[in-house]
Amino acid sequence: MDHATVVPLLFLEDYLNDFELVRVGLSGLSIADHYRLGEAISAVADKTDKRIVMIASGDLSHKLTAEGPYGFSPEGPKFDKELMECFEDADFLRMMTIKPEICESAAECGHRSFVIMAGAFDRRNVDAHVLSYEGPFGVGYGVATFEGEGSDSDRDFLDKLEAIEDKEYHERLDKEDPYVKLARLSVETFVKTGQYAPLPNNLPADMMDKRAGVFVSLHEHGRLRGCIGTTEPTQANIALEIIANGVSACSRDPRFPPVQPEELKYLVYKVDVLEPAEKISSEDELDPKVYGVIVEKGSRRGLLLPDLEGVDSVAQQVSIAKQKAGIAENESVQLYRFKVVRHS
Numbered sequence: 177m178d179h180a181t182v183v184p185l186l187f188l189e190d191y192l193n194d195f196e197l198v199r200v201g202l203s204g205l206s207i208a209d210h211y212r213l214g215e216a217i218s219a220v221a222d223k224t225d226k227r228i229v230m231i232a233s234g235d236l237s238h239k240l241t242a243e244g245p246y247g248f249s250p251e252g253p254k255f256d257k258e259l260m261e262c263f264e265d266a267d268f269l270r271m272m273t274i275k276p277e278i279c280e281s282a283a284e285c286g287h288r289s290f291v292i293m294a295g296a297f298d299r300r301n302v303d304a305h306v307l308s309y310e311g312p313f314g315v316g317y318g319v320a321t322f323e324g325e326g327s328d329s330d331r332d333f334l335d336k337l338e339a340i341e342d343k344e345y346h347e348r349l350d351k352e353d354p355y356v357k358l359a360r361l362s363v364e365t366f367v368k369t370g371q372y373a374p375l376p377n378n379l380p381a382d383m384m385d386k387r388a389g390v391f392v393s394l395h396e397h398g399r400l401r402g403c404i405g406t407t408e409p410t411q412a413n414i415a416l417e418i419i420a421n422g423v424s425a426c427s428r429d430p431r432f433p434p435v436q437p438e439e440l441k442y443l444v445y446k447v448d449v450l451e452p453a454e455k456i457s458s459e460d461e462l463d464p465k466v467y468g469v470i471v472e473k474g475s476r477r478g479l480l481l482p483d484l485e486g487v488d489s490v491a492q493q494v495s496i497a498k499q500k501a502g503i504a505e506n507e508s509v510q511l512y513r514f515k516v517v518r519h520s
Contacts (some may be wrong), residue, residue: 180233180289188231201289206397206442208341209273210288211334214295223294234286236316244314246283255282255311256316256458259290263320266304268294269333273340276398280485284316291324294333301328337358345441354380355447355519358415359392363424363443367435373419383415389450390417391516392425394435396442397400402429407450407470407479418447446520448481453514462513464493470512476501482516 181199201211214230231285235237236259237252238244248517254276262271263343272291307319352360358376365373391405404424411417426435435443453470456462468482471494478501480493487493495505503509 180235180286184231191470195313200292201489202292204399207291207488208286208337210291211272211295211298211337214292215298215334215371216295217292218296218298226496230267230293230296232286232289234284236282236284236286236318237282237311238285238315239281240311240316241314245302246314249281249283251278251281252283255279255284255313256360258319259287260306260309260320263304263318264306264324266297266302268302268331269295269336272337277485280398291478297322297324297331299329300324300329301326301331306406328348337492341442348444352445353519354383355414355418355499356445356447357448357500358383358418359422359445360443362392362419363394363435363445364440366423367426369438371375372423374417375419379415383418384413386414388414388417389413390421391416391446391448392418392421392452393446393448395427395444395446396439401431401435401439401443404429405448405450405479406452408479414449444520447501448516448518451515451517453512458514459490459494459511462490462493462511464488464490466515468516469497470514471492471501471503471509472512473501473503473507474507476503478503483518 184198198267202210202218217230236256237249238246239249239252240256242248254447258274262268268291271287271294290418301324303325304322305321307321308316309316311317349360358373358379361373361376365371389406389408391403393403394401402425403423406417406421408450409417411420450468464487465483468480470477470479478499479496479501480487487496494509494511495501498505498507498509
């Protein structure tokens with residue numbers, strides 16, 4: 177039980193005391209999967225003779241003001257404004273297509289809850305009323321009511337969402353450079369066949385003639401789905417390094433289960449080609465937007481790439497790298513810095 181459950185129930189019990197409760201949690205699954213859950217809830221509700229209400233609860237942005245407990249992000253007020261407009265118009269498709277990067281930067285926690293609710297109204301006309309919005313303590317809270325008013329076949333938002341996602345997938349393919357295309361080929365070939373992809377013809381000379389450490393990162397629905405790399409070259413050239421690390425990123429990252437075929441069209445790729453690392457004497461020589469960092473203590477070594485979302489200070493960058501290496505915060509380390517050429 178978390179605040180998103182306890183708080184609405186606390187108020188609800190002021191008005192009702194004879195009701196049954198089914199608590200539904202959220203997950204890291206896709207927006208479409210949460211919408212399908214709402215559809216399933218609605219299908220079950222239609223088969224009962226009970227009066228059923230869904231309370232879709234969760235905070236909006238946690239980053240509305242610099243004075244708030246989570247600080248400020250420009251995306252915070254933007255996210256709240258857009259979401260409240262979606263509520264006012266019952267524009268669930270617009271709500272479902274808010275970019276994951278915006279949700280992440282806004283530090284929201286209710287979006288998927290609202291998507292489950294939207295799924296419960298699939299192909300139904302909706303009477304929507306916004307009751308209030310406020311942002312005390314730098315955290316946004318919106319209250320609205322939605323009531324179904326007969327069927328509306330045009331509000332088939334899951335079909336519309338899948339059409340948008342298909343379009344975005346093909347647009348990504350058109351924009352990918354040879355480094356990202358090769359990473360995608362590596363992952364898709366391995367996931368579908370269990371085999372390493374052969375080297376394509378006509379790759380750029382830099383990929384065939386040079387050696388370097390490479391990191392391949394996979395994101396799905398705005399969240400990390402796998403990231404594996406090498407700090408120094410282990411293959412005959414960059415192209416083979418990308419293929420090897422693409423396979424590792426999709427199947428051997430211990431933080432995630434192996435990528436499944438049905439996920440492939442949702443994956444977004446980044447390929448970071450590392451320049452040689454240089455030893456430095458202090459944190460004063462670091463800049464998390466420009467340099468990646470390597471921390472070293474005996475045989476323990478941790479690396480963090482540069483210019484990562486949410487990593488804004490040197491102290492934070494070094495701390496995360498230490499955590500990855502199993503090095504305590506108070507332990508002294510040898511520092512290295514490096515630059516990358518990022519392909520995305």
